Amino acid sequence: MRRFTLLAVLVCAISVVPSAGAIIGGSPDGDAHPYVAFAGVRLPNGQSLSCSATFVSPTVAITAAHCFPPGSSVLVFPYALGPRDGRPPVVGQFIPHPDFCKPPACQGGELKDFVTDDVAVIKLSQPVALPRYAELPKVEKSQGRGKVQKLVKKDVQVVGFGVQAFVPQPVSDLARTVATEEIASPDPVVEELFVQIDQDASGFCLGDSGGPVLEKKKDVVIAISSFVEHETTCLGPSFSYRLDSASAQSFIGAYLR
Numbered sequence: 034m035r036r037f038t039l040l041a042v043l044v045c046a047i048s049v050v051p052s053a054g055a056i057i058g059g060s061p062d063g064d065a066h067p068y069v070a071f072a073g074v075r076l077p078n079g080q081s082l083s084c085s086a087t088f089v090s091p092t093v094a095i096t097a098a099h100c101f102p103p104g105s106s107v108l109v110f111p112y113a114l115g116p117r118d119g120r121p122p123v124v125g126q127f128i129p130h131p132d133f134c135k136p137p138a139c140q141g142g143e144l145k146d147f148v149t150d151d152v153a154v155i156k157l158s159q160p161v162a163l164p165r166y167a168e169l170p171k172v173e174k175s176q177g178r179g180k181v182q183k184l185v186k187k188d189v190q191v192v193g194f195g196v197q198a199f200v201p202q203p204v205s206d207l208a209r210t211v212a213t214e215e216i217a218s219p220d221p222v223v224e225e226l227f228v229q230i231d232q233d234a235s236g237f238c239l240g241d242s243g244g245p246v247l248e249k250k251k252d253v254v255i256a257i258s259s260f261v262e263h264e265t266t267c268l269g270p271s272f273s274y275r276l277d278s279a280s281a282q283s284f285i286g287a288y289l290r
Contacts, residue, residue, distance in 0.1 A: 056193050057267045058235025059212035063113050068167045068252070069209055069244055070094060071115030071194040072155065073108050074101045074127070083207075085193035085244030087167045087254055091160035093288050096243025097259055097274070098129035098153040107155050111163060115194050115207040125155035130284050149226075151259045151274040152281050153243075154288045167245060167254045169285065173277040181228060181255055181277055185216050190247045191230070193258060195240025196267065203239055212236055213249075217270075227272040228256040238267035246273045 062069070068088040075081045084100035086109060094109060101107060105127040112118035130150035138149035173181065192211045196203040212235040219229045228246055230236055237244060237258040245254040256273035263269045276282065 056191060056195065056210040056212045056235065056241055057197060057232070057238045059191075059197065059210040061113075062192055062209045062211040064164075065211065066167075066190075066192050066209065066245075066247070066252075067111070067113075067163045068165065069192045069194075070109050070111040071207060071209075072096055072100070072110075072125075072243065073116065073122075074105045076102075083194070083240050084242045085195065085240065085258070086155055087243065087245045087257065088161060088163060089167050089169060089254075089285065090289055091162060091166070092157045093285070094125065094155040094157065095254075095257060095276075095285060096127075096153050096155060097257055098133035098149075098151045099259075100153065100242055101127045103127065103129050109155060109157065109161075111161050113209045115209065117207055123157050123159060123161055125157040127153055127155055128288070129153040130281070132280070150280055150284070152257060152276070152284065154285060156288055165252060167247075168252050169282060170253055170255050170277040172279055172282050173275075181275060182219075182224075184248070184255065185218055188213050188215055188249045189230075189255070190214075190249060191237045191241070191244060191258060191273075192247065193237050193241030193244030195242075195244075196238040199266065205240060220270075223272055226275055226278070227259065228275055230271045230273065232261075232268045232271050234268070236267065236271055237261070237273075239264070 072086040073083040086094040086096040108122035132150045217231040246256040261271040
């Protein structure tokens with residue numbers, strides 16, 4: 034089984050480059066997707082972790098389960114310039130899917146397999162008013178052969194706040210950025226849980242975990258950015274956790290009621 038890299042990143046390890054895109058090969062997104070936010074946690078040892086997050090209601094954002102320790106207090110910045118905007122963040126509680134990283138998916142804290150639910154909820158302490166919120170896809174009821182598979186070879190948009198280049202260290206301006214990619218024919222090992230994107234020149238990278246894979250020209254989140262095979266370039270095969278499963282939607286739905 035191939036080893037893959039979880040795409041959270043230490044904020045303190047990122048060099049800031051003005052006016053750069055965040056997603057590899059992407060472009061500044063501005064307010065085109067206002068529901069995509071920067072999310073960060075400061076650990077007791079002083080280090081900081083960051084990911085992207087996607088608002089699906091005024092009080093609920095979703096992200097990747099591997100981003101932060103369970104129960105963490107997350108600072109969420111729902112602004113195009115993320116923490117550089119200057120406005121205060123909203124605090125939320127990080128709640129990963131209860132089945133994330135259970136054996137055989139993880140052993141000793143290390144990813145071994147794709148059998149995992151890499152999704153988490155950030156429950157906000159106060160409502161966040163946005164022009165619009167992301168929408169969840171319909172639940173798939175045909176053994177994984179429904180709409181997501183029909184999107185293979187179709188363009189999607191990936192949005193996030195992560196690394197945009199390696200020169201030679203990871204660099205990002207921590208701003209919301211978008212790239213267009215094509216969904217690839219999925220690896221049979223992962224197709225029931227993950228969307229595969231073969232990133233040749235652009236795509237999500239370190240810090241973009243939890244950001245959405247959107248149907249083109251829609252606000253429907255078919256998956257959230259999760260894993261990449263080549264962490265030194267963030268190109269090649271990448272995988273995003275599908276949100277059309279009953280497992281993902283029952284978990285998220287419990288916090289939307």
